[in-house]
Amino acid sequence: MPVLLLILACALWGVSFPVIKALDLEQSARVGDFSKPFLAAWLQMARFGLAAAIMAPFMVRMRPTRGELAQAAWLALWGGLGMALQAWGLGKTEASTSAFLTQAYCVILPLVECMRRRRAPGARTLMATLLVIVGGAILSGVTPTSLKIGPGELATLIAAFIFTFQILTLENSKYENNRGLVVTFAMCAFIALIFLPLSWAMAPEPSALVRAGASWPAFLLILSLSLLCSVGAYGLMNSWQPRVSATEAGLIYTIEPVFTACFVMFLPVMLGRLVGQAYPNESLTISLITGGSLILAANVLMQWKRPPHPPAIAPAP
Numbered sequence: 001m002p003v004l005l006l007i008l009a010c011a012l013w014g015v016s017f018p019v020i021k022a023l024d025l026e027q028s029a030r031v032g033d034f035s036k037p038f039l040a041a042w043l044q045m046a047r048f049g050l051a052a053a054i055m056a057p058f059m060v061r062m063r064p065t066r067g068e069l070a071q072a073a074w075l076a077l078w079g080g081l082g083m084a085l086q087a088w089g090l091g092k093t094e095a096s097t098s099a100f101l102t103q104a105y106c107v108i109l110p111l112v113e114c115m116r117r118r119r120a121p122g123a124r125t126l127m128a129t130l131l132v133i134v135g136g137a138i139l140s141g142v143t144p145t146s147l148k149i150g151p152g153e154l155a156t157l158i159a160a161f162i163f164t165f166q167i168l169t170l171e172n173s174k175y176e177n178n179r180g181l182v183v184t185f186a187m188c189a190f191i192a193l194i195f196l197p198l199s200w201a202m203a204p205e206p207s208a209l210v211r212a213g214a215s216w217p218a219f220l221l222i223l224s225l226s227l228l229c230s231v232g233a234y235g236l237m238n239s240w241q242p243r244v245s246a247t248e249a250g251l252i253y254t255i256e257p258v259f260t261a262c263f264v265m266f267l268p269v270m271l272g273r274l275v276g277q278a279y280p281n282e283s284l285t286i287s288l289i290t291g292g293s294l295i296l297a298a299n300v301l302m303q304w305k306r307p308p309h310p311p312a313i314a315p316a317p
Helices: 002-030 036-059 066-090 095-102 105-117 123-140 151-169 180-202 216-243 246-253 256-263 267-275 286-303
Strands: none
Touching: 002 036, 002 216, 002 246, 002 256, 002 267, 036 066, 036 180, 036 216, 066 151, 066 180, 095 151, 105 123, 105 151, 105 246, 123 246, 123 286, 151 246, 180 216, 216 267, 256 286
C-alpha cells in the first residue's frame, strides 16, 4: 500500500510540469514585464499559501505538536531551498537536462545509506540505480557529449542534494509519531512564509503581488497546483514515505518524469485553450518508451519478491 500511494504522489507531481508551463505562458502574455525569478518565488508563495488555506479548516481540532512543527520546518527549508535552486537553474539550462540531473538523489541516497550503516549497497539497489540513470538519460535526451556542468547544471545538482535531506527528514525516527497531514499543513504554511518576503523583495512594485495571479486562468492553474501537487502529493509523501526506506522512496520518486511524459501527450492543448495560448501536445517517442520502461523496470526490481525490510516507521497495528 505505501508504495502504491507514493506512486500516486508521483502521478500528481507529474501534473505540475505542464500546469506550470501553461501558467508561464499565461503570465508571459499578461504581465511579461515581470522577471522570471520574481514569478518563480511568487508561485511558491501562492501555491503553498493557498494549500495551507485549503487545509486550515480541517486543522482546527488538529493542532500541530512541537515535533510536527519542527519536522515541517525542516521539510519547508529543504523543499523551499531546493525548489528555488531548481527554478533558478532551469532558467540557465535545458529542461531535459534539469529533469535528468534532478534525479541525482536516487544515487545520493544509497551513498548516504551506506555511510550511515557502513555497508555496501546490495546488488539489487545498484542495478535499480543504474537502470534509473540510463532510463532518465534516455527519457531526457541527455548524452555524455551534450551534458556539461555550468551554473544552471550545478544549481540543479545542489537542488537534488538538498532534496535528499527532505527525503531523509521523513525517515528520522524521532518524528515517528507525527501526523502526515498536520505536517503537510505546517510545511505549506512555512514555505509560503519563506517566499513571501522573497517575492516582496523581487517584486517590481507592490501591486505585482496581486497582478501576478489576477486572472481566472491563473487562479485555476494555481488552485490545481495547490490541490493536486501541494496538498495531494505532499500529503501522500509525508504520510506514507516513512513506511519505506529512504533509498527505496528515492527510486520510487524517479517514476515522476514518466508520468509527466505521459501527461504532456494530451494536457498541453487543453491547458493552452484555458490560457488562450498555443501549447502543443508532445508525441509518443522511442525515447519515452525506452527510458520510461527502464525506470519502471528499476522499481519493479526493487519490489519483486523483496524480503521484509525495516521501514523508517513501523505501521501501526
